[in-house]
Structures are given as C-alpha cells and as structure tokens.
Amino acid sequence: MDSKSQNILDNAETLFYQHGFHAVGIKKIVSQAKVSIMTLYNHFGSKENLIIQILDQREIRYMEYLKNALNDKRQQSKYETACTIALANTNWLKKNSQGCLFLRAKEEYDQVNPDIINRVDLHKRNMLSFYKQLGFSEQEAIRLAIQIEGAAALVETTEIETVEKELVETLNLLFNK
Structure with a gap:
C-alpha cells in the first residue's frame, strides 16, 4: 500500500473510532489526511470501501x-x-x-x-x-x-x-x- 493510501486509512480510522462512522464525512477525512477528495476516491472508490x-x-x-x-x-x-x-x-x-x-x-x-x-x-x-x-x-x-x-x-x-x-x-x- 502506498503512503497516501496508508495516510488516509490511518486518519479515517482514528476519526471513525473517535466519532463513529456516520458522524465523520469525507470532507473531514480528507481535511485530516491533507489530501483531495479525488485522491480518496481514486484510492478507495467510496467511503464504504474505505471502511472495509x-x-x-x-x-x-x-x-x-x-x-x-x-x-x-x-x-x-x-x-x-x-x-x-x-x-x-x-x-x-x-x-x-x-x-x-x-x-x-x-x-x-x-x-x-x-x-x-x-x-x-x-x-x-x-x-x-x-x-x-x-x-x-x-x-x-x-x-x-x-x-x-x-x-x-x-x-x-x-x-x-x-x-x-x-x-x-x-x-x-x-x-x-
């Protein structure tokens, strides 16, 4: 896994664990990970795939x-x-x-x-x-x-x-x- 994907995964996991899955939107994840929305979607396709x-x-x-x-x-x-x-x-x-x-x-x-x-x-x-x-x-x-x-x-x-x-x-x- 490349470093951008790992960065998104790590930041999203922390956010989901602290706040819940539905309470955290894509914008919050990309802001925390310091990546664009397109980068997240290019690496994971959807929030649900990211969660899996x-x-x-x-x-x-x-x-x-x-x-x-x-x-x-x-x-x-x-x-x-x-x-x-x-x-x-x-x-x-x-x-x-x-x-x-x-x-x-x-x-x-x-x-x-x-x-x-x-x-x-x-x-x-x-x-x-x-x-x-x-x-x-x-x-x-x-x-x-x-x-x-x-x-x-x-x-x-x-x-x-x-x-x-x-x-x-x-x-x-x-x-x-």
Missing part, C-alpha cells in the same frame, strides 16, 4: 497483537492460553478505549451495507477459527469468544481493571474445572 479496508487493517493489527502475546509464552494449558488472550485483549482495550470498531461498524451499517456487515461477521468467524487453531474445541472457542466480547462491551461502562479481574476469574471457572 480499515476493518481489514485493524484485524491484521489485532491478530498480530494477540499472536505476539502468545509467542512470548511457552506451551500453556488451555486456561493459560485463554488468560493470555484475555489479558492481551484487555491491554488492547486500554489503548483503544472506545470499544470494538467492528461491532460499532455493524451497529451503524446494519440493514444499510451488507458488505460492511459481512466483513464484521467474517472478523468474528476468524476469531473463532483462531481460537480453534490454538487447540480449543468449537464449544470452548465459543465460550472464550463470549467472554472476550463481553469484556469488550463491559469496559465501556465499567472500570477496565474490574472487568479484567473478573474475566480471568471466569476463565478459571471455565477452563480449570
């Missing part, structure tokens, strides 16, 4: 973040792996305190843009596949996803340290039977 590429980029970053957290650990039990993922997720949320960008996209584009909804759904399926690749059964992967997703939602209204502590305790109950 932002979600693609975000998933790559998030997955690399989780994999790096797991790479720092040697062979672990399922409980330890689940805790590593959970703690990496809460650390991600500490740096990205506006909640899940994917779920925000789904909320704003439900019944409006099936391509964006499909991209969000793909991300959630990719997360389940990732958990299964780590050795969790289908049922365990769903249980882990419920805990991770619930924590991401709860940090919007509850102190993150409390959520983190209770998340680890819940994983203990699920995986250290």
Whole structure:
C-alpha cells in the first residue's frame, strides 16, 4: 500500500473510532489526511470501501497483537492460553478505549451495507477459527469468544481493571474445572 493510501486509512480510522462512522464525512477525512477528495476516491472508490479496508487493517493489527502475546509464552494449558488472550485483549482495550470498531461498524451499517456487515461477521468467524487453531474445541472457542466480547462491551461502562479481574476469574471457572 502506498503512503497516501496508508495516510488516509490511518486518519479515517482514528476519526471513525473517535466519532463513529456516520458522524465523520469525507470532507473531514480528507481535511485530516491533507489530501483531495479525488485522491480518496481514486484510492478507495467510496467511503464504504474505505471502511472495509480499515476493518481489514485493524484485524491484521489485532491478530498480530494477540499472536505476539502468545509467542512470548511457552506451551500453556488451555486456561493459560485463554488468560493470555484475555489479558492481551484487555491491554488492547486500554489503548483503544472506545470499544470494538467492528461491532460499532455493524451497529451503524446494519440493514444499510451488507458488505460492511459481512466483513464484521467474517472478523468474528476468524476469531473463532483462531481460537480453534490454538487447540480449543468449537464449544470452548465459543465460550472464550463470549467472554472476550463481553469484556469488550463491559469496559465501556465499567472500570477496565474490574472487568479484567473478573474475566480471568471466569476463565478459571471455565477452563480449570
């Protein structure tokens, strides 16, 4: 990806994350990125295509973040792996305190843009596949996803340290039977 495209993606992602997708118009994005409207459209074609590429980029970053957290650990039990993922997720949320960008996209584009909804759904399926690749059964992967997703939602209204502590305790109950 060239530097202009990356600049637009980075600026648009920041704006969307801070203000929401519908609240940010193309003019605000091009102003923030210091490019012309034609440059944005030449690189992305539409605001919706830009959003999909932002979600693609975000998933790559998030997955690399989780994999790096797991790479720092040697062979672990399922409980330890689940805790590593959970703690990496809460650390991600500490740096990205506006909640899940994917779920925000789904909320704003439900019944409006099936391509964006499909991209969000793909991300959630990719997360389940990732958990299964780590050795969790289908049922365990769903249980882990419920805990991770619930924590991401709860940090919007509850102190993150409390959520983190209770998340680890819940994983203990699920995986250290």
